[in-house]
Structures are given as C-alpha cells and as structure tokens.
Amino acid sequence: MNQFSYMRVTSKESAIAALAKDKAAMFLAGGTNLVDLMKSGVTSPERLVDINNVPLATIEETKTGLRIGALAKNTAVAENALVIKHFPLLSQALKAGASPQLRNMATVGGNMMQRTRCHYFYDSALPCNKRSPGSGCGAIGGFTRMHAIFGASDKCIAVHPSDMCVALTALDAVITVTGPKGERKIPFGDFHRLPGDTPEQDNNLQRGELIIAVDIPFNQLAAHTHYLKVRDRASYAFALVSVGAAMQIRGGNIADVRLAMGGVAHKPWRLKEAEAWLKEKSATEENFRKAASMAMANAKSQGGNAFKLTLAPNTIVEALKTAAAQA
Template sequence: MKNFQIIKALSSKSAVSSVGKEKDAMFIAGGTNLVDLMKKNVVAPDKLIDITGIDLKQIEFLTGKVTIGALAKNSQVAEDKIIKENYPLLALALSAGASQQIRHMATVGGNMLQRTRCSYFYNTDMPCNKRVPKSGCGAIGGSNRMHAIFGASDSCIAVHPSDMCVALAALEATVFVEGPKGKREIKFTDFHRLPGNTPEIDNTLQNKEIITSIVIPENNFSKNSHYLKVRDRSSYAFALISVAVGLDIQNNTIKDVRLAMGGVAHKPWRLTETEEFLKGKTVSETTFRQAADLAMKGARSYGENDFKLTLGPNAIFEALTIAASK
C-alpha cells in the first residue's frame, strides 16, 4: 500500500469540495472494502477524505417513509426496533451480510459502493476489464463459480456482493446524493449498472458526488417478508444466490409483491415480470413453482456456475414459501 494523506470533512459540502480539489482522492467512512482494495493495490488514492464526522447517521421515521443517513452503520439499521417491525426485509438482509464486527464498522453508503469480490478483480496479475479496461475478463473461461447468470456481457461477468442492496432494490428505495452540481435523487434500481462495455463503472454517481441518504417508502410487507441467502458456509460468506421477498397477502391472495435476487448479476436483480405474474394469484405451491421458473428466463451460465440455473428457481420457491407462511 502506498502512502496517502487523510483530510477530515465536517459537512457533505466540504467533503465534495475537498475531493473535487484532488485528482486521486476518494471518500472513506467505515473502510471495510476500500482498505482491502488499497492493500491489494487495486486502488491507490493519494488522499482520503474522511467523512465520518458528517452528520449523516440518522434514522428518521416520517409519514409514509423512513430516511436513513448514508453514514448509519449496518448494525445500527439492522438492530433498530422500528426497522425490524416495519421493514423486516432490510433488517434480515443486513443481518445476513459479513460478520458482526464488519457490520459495526460498515456504513449504508459504503455498502452500496462496495466493489465486486471477483478473484480476478482483486488479483492485479490477472486480466480484468473492471480493474483495467480492455485487459480482458479472466472469469470468462476461467474460475467463475460465483459469477453472473443475468445481465452479463463479454466484458464482465462479475456480480455485486451486497445483501443490503438486494433488499433496497426490492423495497424501491431512493438514493439522495450531493455533488459539485448540487443535490439530486436516483431510484435505487437505477443506481447500480450492468457491465456492458464499461464494467469499470459500477453505478450512476456523477464525478465527486457523495451519497447522503436513502429513503424507503412505507409498504405492506411487514408480515410476509423473507431474505434467503444460499452460501458455502453459514457466516461471513458472499451469496451464491440470495432472494429478497415481500408479499402483501389478503385472504390467501397476493395483492402486491416485491422480488429481487443477489449473487446473480452486476447489480441487484429485480424480478418485475415475475412480480406482475404473482399479483392477484392465490398462494399455492403451483403458483410459486411457476413464478420461480419464470424468474429464470434469460439466465445464462458460464461453466463452473451452471449449478445456479438449478439453485436459482429452487431458492426463489423456498423464499416465497417461507415468506407466505409467516
């Protein structure tokens, strides 16, 4: 790791101003991903803008929504009593991520911005279009057990690693950001990008913008929600496949539904077509099997991850079944 300087920012405006003055500066909060990347020489900023002193740690419950500051810790959100009661899907997803120690350090904004855990991305001796554009994708034809089955391209088949983001995509959150051009908001499902020909660009943040908060609208999924994470070991492991489900069930009929997957694409994978299929249907094993099969339309595997084509629909069926049974 090369030497670097740290500059303390006391407001989002000063943070944006500070990072804008430096060519190779980056924001740092919990540092649970960035420090790893610096140790591996994947990134090498000259300066880090420490934003932990900014007042962005709040969780505010207002009429029709909750606002969560970008610097709120993952553990703080996951353990909040009202979040657990009204947005259990988010609490479940956060609790499934990383270890308790990391959740005590990691922030909501940092979780959104974490980079892929693809082994080729972390190994600077290997080709990776996400790390070095136009260098090739080592995972295509290589070790790709953890990789994408949706939305990939010839340039990149890496997946986004976050559990929290899968839940936020399903809950239709909105991201609020601030930058040199002022403030703006982004639909969560539009925040992360598919790789296309520019896999090095993870999201739709503009240059030097900072995330200030996310807002989640109220919903009717507090009773019938579930987050299923299938992984190689029971803790501190990234998802092979994960499924976020929110169901609004009335008289055994699905009035509304939210469904998203993790571990399958470059971004949290929202299953809107499957949601539309489920609306108005009676809760049944047959309905959930049909929905699970529909959700896999367009899936493509790359060799070592062929098993995801079978694991995927089974995980969706199980998550729907558990959510409906609560």
C-alpha cells in the same frame, strides 16, 4: 499499499470541496471494502477524505417512509426498531451480510459502493476489465462458480456482493446524493449498472458526489418477508444466490409482492415480471414455481456456475414459501 494523505471533514460542503480539489481523492467511511482494495493494489487514492464526522447517521420516520442516513452503521440499521417494524426484509438482509465485526463498521453508503469480490478483480496479476479497462476478463473461460447468470457481457461476468442492496432494490428505495451540481435523487434500481462495455463503472454516481441518505417508502409488505441467502458457509461468505421476498396476502391471494436476487448479476436483480404475474394469484407452491421459472427465462450459465440455473429458482420458491407461511 501506496502512500496517501488523509484529512477529516465535518460537513457535506467540505467533503464535496475536498474531492473537487483533488481528482485522486476518495471518501472514507467504514473502510471495510476500500482498505481491502488499497491493500490489494486495486485502488490507490492519493488522498482519503474521512467523512465519519459528517452528521449523516440518523434513522428517522418521515411522512412517507423511513430515511436512513448514508453513514448509519449496518448493525444500527439492522437492529433499529423502526426498520424491524416497517421493513424487516432490510433487517434480515443486513444480518445475513458479512460478520458482526464488519457490520459494526460498515455504513449504508459504503455498502452501496462496495465492489465485486471476483478473485480476478482482486488479483492484479490477472486480466480484469473492471480493474484495468481493455485488459480482458480472466473469469470468462476461467473459474466461474461465483459469477453472473443474468446481465453479463463479454467484458465482465462479475456479480455485486451486497445483501443490503438486494433488499433496498426490492423495497423501491430512493437514494439522495449531493455534489458540485447540487442535490439529486436516484431510484435504487437505477443506481448500480450492468457491465456492458464499461464494467469499470459500478454505478451511476458522478465524480465528486456524496451519498446523503436512502428513503424507503411505506408499504404493506412487512407481515410476509424473508431473505434467503445460500452460501458456502453460514458465517462471513458471499451469496451464491440470495432472494429477498416480501408479500401482502389477503384471503390467501397475493395483493402485492416484491422479489429481488443477489449473487446472480453485476447489480441487484429485480424480478418484476415474476412480481406482476404473482399479483392476485393464490399464495401456493405451484404458483411460486411458475413465477420462479418465469424469472429464469434469460438466465445463462458461465460453465462453472451452471448449478445456479437450478439453485436460483429453488431459492426463489423457498423464499416465497417461507415468507407466505409467516403469521
């Protein structure tokens, strides 16, 4: 790990100013991903700007939904009564992520900013366009069990690791950020990027911008939700495939539905075509299977992850069945 300087800030303004003065500086919150990247030599900031004393950790109800501060801890969000009441899918997804110790430290904003867990990205001896643009993608033609089946490019086939982000994508959350040019809002589905020709760019946050909060609009989906994460072990493992499902069911028919997947793409993968097809259909396994098949139309395996082409639709069906069965 390279030497670096460290400073604390207590306001949004001072945080933004600190990054503006030092182009090699980075924000530090929980550090659960950033410190790993620094230890591995993947990231080498010359200065860390500690933002933990900036007052951005509140969770509060608004007129239109719930606002969650960027520095709210993952555990605090998962166990919050308002979150459990209105958005149980988010609570379920957070509890499926990492370990209790990491959830106690990790923040909402940091969770959004975490980088892929691709082993080619973490090993500096191997080529990786995400870590070193133009060096090639070592995963292509390599060990691809954990890699993407949607939205990949010839530059990168890595997947986004977050569980929380899958739920927030499904729930149509909106991110508020602020920076040198002022405040702006980003729909959650537009925050993360597909790799294309620039896999080093994980998201659409601009240099010097700070995530302030996430707003989730109220919906009628709380009664029928389920987050299903398929992984190699039940504790502290990233998803091979995960599905966040939430439905409103009236008279046995699906009035509204949200579906998103994790472990399958460079960003949380929303299944909008399957959602549209399911609306007004009866909540039956047959319809769930048809929707799952539709969702897999553009899936492409990368050799070692061909099993995901079967695992993914089965996980969609199981998540929908479990959500529909809830009272």
